[in-house]
Amino acid sequence: MTIFSLALTVLLGILAFVLFFHVSNFFLDYFGKRSSKIFKLENSIRVIIFIAPAFIVLFVFIIYPVFETIRLSFYDKIGREFLGWSNYAWAIKDPDFRRSILNNFGWLLIVPTLSTFFGLVIANLADRVWWGTIAKSIIFMPMAISFVGAGVIWKFIYDYRGPEQEQIGLLNAIVVALGFEPQAWLTIPIWNNLFLMAIMIWIQTGLALVIFSAALRSIPSETLDAARIDGASELKIFWSIIIPYLQQTILVIWTIITILVLKVFDIIYAMTNGQWQTEVLANLMYDWMFRGGGDSGRGSVLAFCIMIGVIPILGWNLYQHRKDQKV
């Protein structure tokens, strides 16, 4: 396609949606004034106009695949033979599945907590120095890097060469300079998970940071000044004033990152491919879905397990929502 025709398609595509809303609302108003029957239904029709496109998209792209997934989890690898619960039974007995659950737990405990904590601390620190914006931009930068890029970056950190050879990985170079033996970091069981988590924390802290840094602005400066005049140390202010004030924010960020961690796939895929006991559910699902002809039955079971992990988070969010209903 030429650039011109491409640009035209882009323009038309976006215009189509803008026009949908504008034109349908226009007609609703128009006919609403003319016919009393329509006027009575006006509210309902307006709701339908507002939610219809999103609802259709939601249904086709999310709800339908979810039901397909659940359906497929009861069938064989190509979706033809009904197998009942046997795929689930397999999962419970499978050692890889158990290890993935364990690993995911580890990820869920460590990554959201640390990312949120670091984001909060750095937001505070950056707020107090003149070069804060630069600092914030640097911490945010990893979010702009694709996972493929992040994989290469950290390869140059974790790389391992034999003891007599020159190290090209930063971590081993430091270790060797300090007089120790280089290690194949990503192959050490248990520890390798932590090294992988470091990558995700490196990326997600930026997200936490940015949200916190704006949230900090909304704390009334009088409160902070008063505390300072009273002689409270910065640390005390941090713990006793700032954190309680940001409670809501902390929990929202923690939610977002937790959901991202539930789905984490690319980092492990690029760095270890689930080897050396680093499997997580998403990688296991990918392996079963797409390797060797594919087994959609087992892949779907794993997808389902990932999805039910959201239930506690869902519950909490709805509970909060009930508390501050608007309308």
Place this chain on the structure above:
Amino acid sequence: MKLIKLIISVLTLSIFTSSFGNASSAYTGPDLSGESLTILGPWMAPEDESFRDVISIFENATGATVEYGGSDEFEQIINIDCQAGSPPDIAVFPQPGLAANIAATGCLKPLGPDVKKLVSDNYAAAQSWIDLATYKSENNTNKFYGVFYRVNVKSLVWYSPDNFEDNGYEIPTTMEGLIALTEQMASDGNTPWCIGLGSGGATGWPATDWMEDVMLRSYPPFVYDNWVSNELKFNDQKILDAMDFFGSFALNDSYVNGGAKAVATTDFRDSPNGLFSSPAECMMHRQASFIPAFFPEGLEAGVDYDFFYFPAFAEKDLGKPVLGGGTVLTATNQNRVTTEFMKFLMHPEAHERFMEKGGFLTPHIGVDTGKYASDTFRSLHEVLQNATTFRFDGSDLMPGWVGAGSFWTGMVDYTNGKSAKEVADAIQASWIAGQ
């Protein structure tokens, strides 16, 4: 009357020779202007450009448009496209095992008897190539599905002739000699082997090649065949012994560059560098014929590097087995343009064009070997044609979840210290579990 007879005999003769693929004739095809074809394969830079060049022969001769797209996520993409109903017209499978899995889903369509005849007429050891492309259809009947194009030889050891000369090493012609040479190198203070298994999501596959070569040299070919079909269980003692033989090289810190720990973490593309470094980090590297593409730039075949045949045990008397692999091209429909392209692939010109670019080997008996990019390739061609036993890469023949899954990861575990029995038991369990 005489004239007619003459004309008929000339016509017959020309048809006869052209159907035999005379090396000097160019490809001509039917008029397919306006038709188009999509091909999906695993070849990326720089092989994809070479392949596109080959495609242009077809395009120019028939007027059809052909698009090739490559992906290193080939396995995933072909799965998705087949299941969703939008596969490419032609799919290039890097592993017959995967092709068999996909054929069983009904996504591939069998090739006609005319294509099959072209293979049996033109390929050395044609029956093997036909068997390797025969899979069970979705109705559980055996059908012929693919044409092998671009093959490689795997039973090779790469080395630097200069380094061998400097140290006074001779090329071993028996496995016993190779073992002795390894010991000799180690006691001289050199490191004998460079072994690297890293390959992203496919980490572990080079070790499976080692295993297969060892199996072929340790037991008669039928044992290999039974192993690949699981008639011989993966945790049979024969296979454990083969694994430990591999381990006698790979797990010995003084035999392998970087020590046993580095084997699984060194990328297979980086590991041959040890042959060419100063001081040399290793003396030998066992790898397939496509590895020179990853050597440092500027090195010349035959001058800076060469290969010798990975030898067989003299005392076992099993001849000269050769392990090889290749890509098989399959069709997902039986359109005219698709079938014509498959026939085009059997024409010598389709092979010769790629041969000129390097990185290409073929079992086609009708090609002009003068067109190979270097003597090294000509020698490889000879190896291919002269093997007493030829077997296809086993892991490529095993079911996908083993051959492109647990076998790979199992070998990585083995180099990390797990016992052969543990590893083999796990692989055998996974073989059954995936069925």
Place this chain on the structure above:
Amino acid sequence: MIKKFSISSIFAQLLLLIFVFVWIAPTFGLFISSLRDKDVLAISGWWTSFTTTDVNEIYRTKGMEAQIEEDGYFIIKDKVFEEGSGKIISRFGITSKNIDEFEVGEIAVFKDGSEISIDEEGNYFWRSKDKFTKKKGKRIFVSATSPPSFTLDNYKEVLLREGLGQAFINTFAVAIPSTLIPLIICSFFAYSLTWMRFFGRDLLLATVIAALVVPLQMSLIPILSIYNDVGDLFGVAAKSFPGIWMAHTGFGLASTTFLLWNFLKSLPNEMMEAARVDGATHYDTFIKIVVPLSIPAFASIFILQFLWVWNDLLVGLVFLDKHPSEIILTAKLKELLGSRGENWEILTTGAFISMSVPLLIFFSLQKYFIRGLVAGSVKG
């Protein structure tokens, strides 16, 4: 805020500095790697390129074709280094078993009696009484110091690659609608979830939040099947630009709606009430009041969704074809990387080139970004 010059403040600056340093080190390493010569990338750490390093290299002399006759001897001479490499040889050797046997300037004798010498700058001089008869030259092993050197060759190699410009354009053609369309659809949707009453609203909200966790890979096949069926029905291609826009809209719907909903919740009741009293319809309220107030939120979500779409690889592979007219940047870079994984220089350079656009957009939208996302998760 009172600016104090205190221990606590110095401590804070130090701590922040540590964080920044740790955070930027990995990316910095990548950046330096992209400026290095490709041959050294897999051999030495990127930090070595700042200092003069010791290198061991092997060169091959020219062979018999290059010989000349001079003073009764046969001579082959040449320079091993490229112009301007700046390398200085200290020692050399003629066999792999002893790579630094000789000092530079010394004369080494081969087994066949010919002599060779090499100077600091890499000019070698090889002479023999008898004619050279081998095409293949001999190897010289040099130990040299190599000055810091950087090169733009990698960037040239990637940027001037055929099809890269088109890939850039294609990615824009995917990213812009895939960001704007969700914004349009989801803003109406989020508005209705916050400010309109209707049956099933809470259930719909719960569904949106639950949808946040649906893994991408599960949706690929069902959706592509639908596309194929629709495509067959209407005779259009299943893989097309509008197709991928809707796919990205689908995958981004949950998070976009969630964030917008969070923001809209924070708008004051009174404003809405006042508008209603004035007789404005929901649509008018939305267009005239809510949208202008939400620009910060829109900008923030724009950059997040744009980031995600721009860096995406999988969706682009599945819903678009790989031929040059449709391939996206991430796929193109992966293609260049290709079977030659040795091309670390393409990876490093490609990652930076690809990162440049989202970063640019991020910096230009900085002011909105901070103010936007926040409101809604913050009280007051």
